[in-house]
Structures are given as C-alpha cells and as structure tokens.
Amino acid sequence: MTNGHMDIVARAARVVDHLIVAVAANAGKGPLFTLKERVAMAELEMAELAQSIGASIEVRSFDTLLVDFTAQCGANLIVRGLRAVSDFEYEFQMAGMNARLSPDIETIFLMASERCQFISSRFVKEIGRLGGDISQFVSPRVKAQLDEKFGFSA
Template identity: 70%
Template sequence: MSERRIGVYPGTFDPITNGHFDIIQRAAKLVDHLIIGVASNAGKGPLFSTPERVALVQDEVAPLIAKGISVEVRPFDTLLMNFAVGCQAKVIIRGLRAVSDFEYEFQMAGMNARLNPQVETVFLMASDRHQFISSRFVKEIGRLGGDIAHFVSPRVAHRLAERFAQDSRQGIDPATGGAGE
C-alpha cells in the first residue's frame, strides 16, 4: 500500500483571495490530503487575527470538503519546515504570481531543502486571471472604498467591509490603517 501524500500550503491569508483559492483547488488534486497552514506572522501586522483568518479560510474551503476533497485548515506559529514535518507532509505547495515572487520563493525553497531534504517544495503558477491579486492590494483597495468583488469571495468582501467600518468607528484612518489625525 502506498504512503498517503500530505501537502502543506502555507500563507498568511490576510485575507484569503480568489488567487489563494485557485491554488488550493489545484494543489488538492496533487496530494491525498492538503493542509492549509495559516501563519500567525505578527510581523506583517495582519488586519485579521489568526483565529479570524483560520475561520475565513475554513469558510472558503467548506464547499471543497463537502465535495469529499481532503482539505483542512490549521494555524501555525513555528518554522514552516517544523510545521510541515509535524503534519507529516512530504510537499510544501507555493504559488507564484510573477517573476518578482520567484527570487524570494527560490531562496526559501533552498533553505527549506537544507533544513529537511525529505520535504519537497512544489510551485504552482497563478492562473492568468489571478496573477495580479495580492492580499495587500485587496486590503488597500477595500480600505479606500474600491470594488474588490473580482478578487475575493462575497463572504470575504463582506468581512473586509465590516472590519473597515469597525476601524472607521474606532478612529482608525481607512486610508492608512493607522490612527486618524
């Protein structure tokens, strides 16, 4: 009997975009079980807390799980390689949008291979309709009142609108994310 192929798709997912979801769907075809690792990554100053981001990702993948696709969502705040090994993953899935992503991802893959050569990194190119989407741009457009419907699901767009309205009520400048004057 062959060993079950477990893959990890890590990210901050602040918020999860249609591009992330596209990679999740495609990655799930390559492994028997896909674990979406939601990184705490406080250094990036996320808009949503880790539990909120986990919940957003769980909501997005629920239709896949309902179809019998083996996907789960887990938070992590450790070294990616430690997380992957703890999940018994043999592959780390990374998405590439543009050439600018490649250098960073190439370096990370090399470091991860040094840490544990038993875990492979697999790169999936973003679909052409998602190559320009980034969580950072989605947040910026949404914060400034732009239409983000093409970049995130309706659920995520609603949660972003709620968060921006909450921030506005609390005196946080919607243009910068910082305190108002």
C-alpha cells in the same frame, strides 16, 4: 483569502490525497485579522471548496518554521503559489533554505492561473480600505468581512 489563494488551493488539492492549508501567525507582519479570525475565514472557504471539488482539505494554524510544521503534520510537501517572476526569487530562496533545514520535505510551485496572476492580498486590502470594489478578487463572504473590518456597511 483571495481568489488567487483559492485557485492555488483548488489546483493543489488535485495533486495530493489530503491538503493542509497552513495559516501562519505572522505577528511581525501586522495582519488585518487575528490568527483566529483568519483560520475561521479559511475554514469556511475551504469547507465550501472541498465540497465543490470533492477534495480533502484541512486548515491549521502554525507559529513555527514552516518545515517544522510540515513535519509535525506528517507531510513531506510544501506547495507555494507564484504570480509572476518577481515572486520566484523570494520563493526560490525560501525553498532552498527549507531544503537545507529539512531535506526530506520538497517544495513545489504552482503558477497562478492567468485570471489570478495580478491578485495580491496587499492590493486587495488597500483597495478595500479605500472603499473600492473588491468583489472580483475575493468571495462574497470575505468581502463582507473586509467591509466590516473597514467600517463599511454590507
């Protein structure tokens, strides 16, 4: 979970009464951490964020279609973050498909804050794997977990 993710979550939490941060199984992507580890990391980060901004934030995992998960949660809104125009085409297509699958669920896009527009979890992992300093891109807790995963001492 990067500072970019945290930026979008904090801003989304200001426009809804209760925010569910959905952690996808994404087994096909070969994630660095297991689903259980990613949920645990997200729960710690979200608890701290929720307390600091006075928001209601919950973390849940899913391994279904996002629109099905959204409906199961009783929600009607999907919030997606955009860093650059290059993100928009993919997200626009996804929002269109989701609207066809579940017309009652809306998708809104939040542009990343200027300070977070360049942060990519893929790049953060690569920099961390190669021993680079990722402290400006993730929280100290996430950095420690990445360092441990890559075999670096804290």
